[in-house]
Amino acid sequence: MGKPTGFMEYGREMAANRDPRERINDWQEFYQKLPEEGLKKQAARCMACGTPFCHSGLMIKGMASGCPNHNVPPEWNDLVYRGLWKEAYLRLIKTNNFPEFTGRVCPALCEGACTAGLIGSPVTVKSIECAIIDRAFAEGWVLPQPPATRTGKRVAVIGSGPAGLACAAELNKSGHWVTVFERADRIGGLLMYGIPNMKLDKKAVQRRVELLAAEGIKFITKTEVGKDYPTDELLKNFDAVVLCGGATKPRDLPVEGRNLQGVHFAVEFLSINTKSLLDSQHKDGNFISAQGKDVLVIGGGDTGTDCVATALRHGCKSVVQLELMPQLPKERTTNNPWPEYPRVLKVDYGQQEAAALYGEDPRRYCVLTKKIVGDAQGQVKEVHTVQVEWVNEEGRLVPKEIAGSQKIWPAQLVLLAMGFVGPDDSILDQLGVDRDERSNAKAEYGMFTTNVKGVFAAGDMRRGQSLVIWAINEGRGAARACDRYLMGDN
Template sequence: MGKATGFLEYPRQTPSECEPLMRIRHWNEFALQMEEEKLQEQGARCMDCGTPFCHVGRLLSGMASGCPLHNLIPEWNDMVYRGNWEVALRRLHKTNNFPEFTGRVCPAPCEGACTVGLHGKPVTIKSIEKAIVDRGFAEGWIVPEPPLVRTGKKIAVVGSGPAGLACAAQLNKAGHSVTVYERADRIGGLLTYGIPNMKLDKSTVQRRVDLLAAEGVTFVTRTEIGTDIPSSQLKAEHDAVVLCGGSTRARELPVEGRELSGIHQAMEFLTMNTKSLMDSNLADGQYLSAAGKDVVVIGGGDTGTDCVATSIRHGCHSVTQLEIMPQAPLTRDQGNPWPEWPKVLKVDYGQEEAASLYQEDPRRYLVSTQRFAGDEDGRVQELHTVRIEWTRNEQGRIVPVEVPGSEEVIKAQLVLLALGFTGPEETVLDQLGVERDERGNAKAEFGVQATAVEGVFTAGDMRRGQSLVVWAIDEGRKAAREVDRYLMGSSNLP
């Protein structure tokens, strides 16, 4: 696959990006298109490794190693190297319904498991994936392909995030009539309102939604199942129901002063910003503005980074990102061997922009927030924090211990909690009588996707908990196959 000596001849190269101080002036995607010759060279780096690990998605040490979708990565890298772009697109779409999404927002566990990465820098798989699908749309190779025959079976998909859309796309291919219900005013779930526009332009999401609609999928917005339509009615009117509502209960920070105004969940901040941006280019003012404020983001993950980047684009006075965990090492530890996901320090786009603007990385590690303090009007003004160390207690558990004398006060007029999510909302699950697992998620075996309630299936974060877009697409596809088998006795869906 690729060129046998390509990884020796060509260095790893990723697409160039707009300079941080330029791109913070707008909300557009900022990765620049790589020349075709350079892309072919990067495809050539995909060595004939005999047993590739990049496409075998599995969990190692609790994290994804390789592609959960089992993308045929060596095959389409080889096609790009040889200039067979249309064939590359067909191989890409064979396992992934939405490579334009994963090519933009996936953290690329495939690259973490790349064999070239064992003793060098991995193949730029994610960039090649994005280039293939973007060219497919540009060349007009991607067109609606509605099924030739309908089965007469009706399926309801609750939630229009990546799991729901993937499930709907596959079931529609099988000839079933699929209706996707979304409580927001736009289709896309977290793809639309959970990921900022500079990471995933919303026209890219709408383009795929329009394609699915042209293929026969019905979309219903502004409709919350369990409230606007009783769950029992939905089940009675369809041959099967697939729950893809996501993991939307945000984790709280129960400390003194939490009730002060100016403290918000990260997803509230991001959702309001994207909606206002799409509705009016922020002219309506219907968003939480960080302009002129000292912003503190509590949480070090992708959502926290998105809050940093969004605050900078608002024109914040300063931004600080607090993380309770220690800084990751610069290189792999011995306890983190290939092909595990490399737990090493990364500078994401938000931190890069903050460092360019304020001349320092906004992240502070091993910091615990003890309380919030406000003014006489009940508005947050500062955080009281303390440094911590992670030590093993008498029971052998790793626990945080405060460092004496490390107390600090940080100014803040806007605090954003990016602490992750604790599980799905309960209304639909309760109404349908769906059993929960020990973490509060909808209980269903992975790959089977069926709950204990007849005709009710589940996929994505609602079943597995907060996870990656690529896992959601994988679960949506698996749920579609099992629904098809449930309704028809067998299934030809992959």
């Protein structure tokens, strides 16, 4: 513990992000960083608790409290406070393969369980983590570390999102020859195409991919296993297979007018926007443009926020984000005590930008979409909704429509951002992998083994839609299980 009284002397301080009105004119990251002295003071706020919860990863009421990957913020906070940045980097990467990703896009479960947050504000763990890894890259400390020896075993990892990359990295460290198959044209999965560039710069993703390749991992793009590469060949050519294909089926909206032109899944809108940006800075026109349109985003969460922010950068006429659930409280309620993850209202970057431009938060709560209406050419022109109230029926909350609350919203672009319902069927069906009740690959957490010998599953493909930190955790765990299968339990 660098400064025993630090948490009493210093308040929580975050670097101000770039001005919303400025940043909506480009696709660069909106984050800014505190100077080194400021970061040291923030690190000094860490209390070095006798029983820290920040790295516990406990499941409480179905939510993780603390980091599922069991990162140890007290240790690297102390090292940052003492100016030992390289040592902090070495401690950080013992538990996290990709802190440059989690330091940018993780919701910071660690901060939700920080003891300082019990009576005040939590330590700025996420921003310190990001500062450590960014400095490590700047100083040249992050170098390829190929294994000294090889086992001769060959492993195929299907999917190159955070679970697939973490799994491949760990298996490669163990000396196995690893091949990662990706159906898109670039490696990274949701890190590359699911998260907009202003939130996670794709140069950071590509930099990590190049490091992994230099360590000996083979990447194959534009290849969908089960379609471009037969699954029977997969089982013949590799000693083990780890399925990390993600939960890629978006939840649909079964209402009248769903198939009108201008109604798209959010993942389609976001992914082809990023591809066009990377391919040509949008000069090729191969993206769904929101320019000059009234945009309606149906669904909250990170994906909805990303749609709002992307539409603003296109130059939309207006943007509204509809949420079926009620607005969360601004502070913890009595039934959401520490160290549970705080279920409180947050204003994310997209909402900040919309408010700066239009004068109000774009979110509207307790709104149910009834139908989508188009013009004579089959193009969406408006969305009809009704307000609902949530009532308790036999111990279960259900939405009830409020009479006279109907509303018509103008919309020439409707984006469905209501989450994902499971993995694609093709490869699981072809391999004969059993499913759980939610259609995910059936594999016990900690074991990661499916019913097919030598085939493992991890990440969103196994647990359903989740967070990047959970994907990294699962990828690491599946790699350990796969290594035991290949080499024996030792």
